[in-house]
Structure formats: structure tokens, C-alpha cells
Amino acid sequence: MPQSSESFHKTKEKLHKSVEEMRRSNLSSALERLSKKGAPKAKIPVSEIKPSGPLDENSMYLSMKALFRTRSTGGAWGMFVLLADGLSGEILYLALWTGYGGLKNADLKASWQALSVLMEEEASLQDKELRKKVVSIIEDFFNPPTMNRLASEIEDLEMIEKAREGFLSDLDRALSLSFELSLTVEMVSGRDSQKYFDDRTRPVSSKEGEEGEGEKQAVEVRKVSVLCGVIVDPVRGRAISSLRTGDLIYVTIKEGSAVAHAIRQAMAKGGTDRIPAPILDVSPTSTGSVEVLVELSEGIYGKLLAGESYKVAVPAESNQQSSGGMWSSPLAWMFFFLLASLLLALFILIN
Structure with a gap:
């Protein structure tokens, strides 16, 4: 019996959500490992x-x-x-x-x-x-x-x-x-x-020693931060100036540290070039730009700078006006194609 249009779209939506959850889970696990592995460590002596x-x-x-x-x-x-x-x-x-x-x-x-x-x-x-x-x-x-x-x-x-x-x-x-x-x-x-x-x-x-001890403690509690970039989306994106604490945006990771390099490698293995990250703070600068602080994982933060007029990419669930946004992932299309192929093969065998 042919599948109804409504049921077909529900299947697509469930498939897309499961694919996105899988990718986010894998990337979150990698970021968590990096946070636990890298954040508490002191600098390696030269x-x-x-x-x-x-x-x-x-x-x-x-x-x-x-x-x-x-x-x-x-x-x-x-x-x-x-x-x-x-x-x-x-x-x-x-x-x-x-x-x-x-x-x-x-x-x-x-x-x-x-x-x-x-x-x-x-x-x-x-x-x-x-x-x-x-x-x-x-x-x-x-x-x-x-x-x-x-x-x-x-x-x-x-x-x-x-x-x-x-x-x-x-x-x-x-x-x-x-x-x-x-x-x-x-x-x-x-x-x-x-x-x-x-x-x-x-x-x-003794005074210098106390200061040195204070600096040592500061290093031990310091969190890891990396430089990030935004993904510009003039059509379906949200303006930087409209973003608030708690909003989700997509960010890229720029090279600049060993942690950033490791995150980029984890992203490459996961087949993605972006990370959905919640905003912790949005601060305008004297130059007319906006500085945004995001949380990539527990203990790992990202900083980025962008113009107020930029419209940046956000996850589909964060932008209900985005049409077809959930099919922006090539990986989701691949999974859907494989599922359709399996259904077609099953139909041929039955008949």
C-alpha cells in the first residue's frame, strides 16, 4: 500500500533528527574527551x-x-x-x-x-x-x-x-x-x-612565591578556549544583532592551538565542518562588531567576532521559518537514499 504524503514527511523528519542526534552525540563525546584530557593539564616545560x-x-x-x-x-x-x-x-x-x-x-x-x-x-x-x-x-x-x-x-x-x-x-x-x-x-x-x-x-x-602559587592555581582552573568563525547564511540565517544568550548557532573552528587542531580532526572524522553551540554572551565592540562567546562542550569555549549585519546559520530547530533546512545535511540525504533503496528492494522481492 503506497505510503501517505503525511507519513512520508514524518519519516523524513524522524530520519533527519536521528542523523543529527548521532552526529552531535559523536562530536560531543569527542569534545568531552578533549575537555577532560586537555583542560586540567599544566603547560609542558620547554x-x-x-x-x-x-x-x-x-x-x-x-x-x-x-x-x-x-x-x-x-x-x-x-x-x-x-x-x-x-x-x-x-x-x-x-x-x-x-x-x-x-x-x-x-x-x-x-x-x-x-x-x-x-x-x-x-x-x-x-x-x-x-x-x-x-x-x-x-x-x-x-x-x-x-x-x-x-x-x-x-x-x-x-x-x-x-x-x-x-x-x-x-x-x-x-x-x-x-x-x-x-x-x-x-x-x-x-x-x-x-x-x-x-x-x-x-x-x-616569599612574596614572589605567593604570587607564583596564585598564578599556578589560575592555570589549573583555567578553561580551554578556541577561536571560532560563523557560517554566513544570507537567506535563512539570523542577524548577529538579534542573537541572545541561549540561542544556538553554527560555528566553525579555526586553527590556532593543539585543542583546536584536535577538534577539527574530530569534526573531519564525523563528516561535518560546523558545530551547533549555545551562546553564553554577546558583546558589542567599539569598532562596530560583535564579540560572541559560545560553549562547545563542558570546559571548552569558543570566541568569535562578526559584524552586526551578518546573518549566520542556525540549526533548523532554532529557525522555524527555514524551509527545507533539515535537508541541508548531505549525510541526511545519503541515509534517506539508502532507506528508499532498501524499501524498493523489499517491494521487488515481495512481488
């Missing part, structure tokens, strides 16, 4: 290797500084500095930062001490797995014989360039990415180097 004792102030040490990033926009960044004994080739100090969207102001013309401080003060969180791989590559490539040769022939620019190209090749191959890499080497005095380590280990006063 120092990987520290001197086991004081440096000889009358000796010279090999200093190496390197900055690398993927050739694609929004990819991984990294920087490391190291000190090595020129005679033994042993690495005495290694500090590095690896992640997404950080170190925008890094300049290899600065001293290794200044770059170490820059990495320590970098606000963006490091990517733990990326860091582990880069450390392994550094230790394998810049072994004692290599460091000894570099220190012995510090003026040989051709040899330094070969070292740069060799390390870059290992980096590309190990991470299956294409990087740009800048690398410099120079000899530095043990006196200046030891002064840096002395300053970093100098005990703080």
Missing part, C-alpha cells in the same frame, strides 16, 4: 635537557637555534635551541616548543637565551605527541660526532647548510609533512651561558 653541573666560564660552547613550520597555512610550528660541548659533542641544554599557531614573533637573530624565554612565555599549549617525535629526531640527527664537526668547522657555511638540509629531510620523513626550516649555529661563551642558568634558578622571595 626544557628537555638541562646541564648536569655548572658550565666552564672560560670555555666556548656550540649554540644552535632552529625554527620550523609546515608549508601549509595553520599547520605545526616548532623551535628549539641547544648548547653542546664542542669537544665531546654532548648536548648540555635543549629547549623546544612544538604546537599549532604559536611563536609568531620568533627571530633567530635573537640570542638563544632570549628565544628560551620566548618559548617559556608562549601562551599556546604544546602538542605532546609532536614534541616527542621532534625530540627523537633532534637526538638522532645531532649526535655527538655531528656536533663535534659543526663546532670544529663553524665557519664552513656549506657544511652547516648540509646539516640543515639533512635535518629537514629527516623531519619531513618522520612526520610525513613538508616543513620550512631556518637554522643557525655559533660559538658562545660559558660565562654568559652560565649566567642565564644562574638567573633561572635564583630563589624567589
